[in-house]
Amino acid sequence: MQSQELARREAYYQRLEAAQSDLPQLQKEALDLKNKMLQQSTQLPAKLNNEQILVDLYVTAKQQGVLPQSLTFDSVDNKASYQEINMTFKCEGTPASVLNLLQTLQYGSSLQTALRGIDLTSQKGVMKAELKLAAYAAQGSDLTPGDKPVFMNSPFGVDNPAQMFTP
Structure with missing residues (x-):
């Protein structure tokens, strides 16, 4: 039973050593994926309006x-x-x-x-x-209905339909 536990831990240690030697490659891949994700997020708008x-x-x-x-x-x-x-x-x-x-x-x-x-x-x-x-x-x-699109932000006019009917 102890020999099985020892074999399992040795295998785990060898995997850690292999991952340590691949660390620069893994960091480069993670950075590339992060850059791709950022690039794709700039291609889609932040919200649907x-x-x-x-x-x-x-x-x-x-x-x-x-x-x-x-x-x-x-x-x-x-x-x-x-x-x-x-x-x-x-x-x-x-x-x-x-x-x-x-x-x-x-x-x-x-x-x-x-x-x-x-x-x-x-x-x-x-x-x-x-x-x-x-x-x-x-x-x-x-899709929040309260958010106004840019073209509706003007210094004149009314802010909501109810204001059109008030003196």
Whole structure:
């Protein structure tokens, strides 16, 4: 029984010696992984902001000559290290303008969204599009309705709808 315990401890000691000799390599790998994690966290926004997504998407559509019709948000889906929200965006315009919008959303947009699906119909020179989009944020973010997007912070106007009806 003592010989088994001695053999087990010797094996443990040998593993510790092997880990000690690999310590610089392990430290380098840990630093590389930490840098990758930091780089990826800067690519995702800190939080999902429905109002900002709505404004950015509508502005992008208008810039391409597309008439936005509706934007609906699904519930937030929490993944292992990020959050995802799916959206459905309906719009219409000329075929060229709708196709330009698709290209802008896929390749040239500052929006951090992904195209998940496209349904196009065209009648009499008007193309209608139903786009399935997804937006992402780092895990731990939230969709707090009290937080105002940057474009709503102005020195004039009202802070809430109730103030519009007070003298």
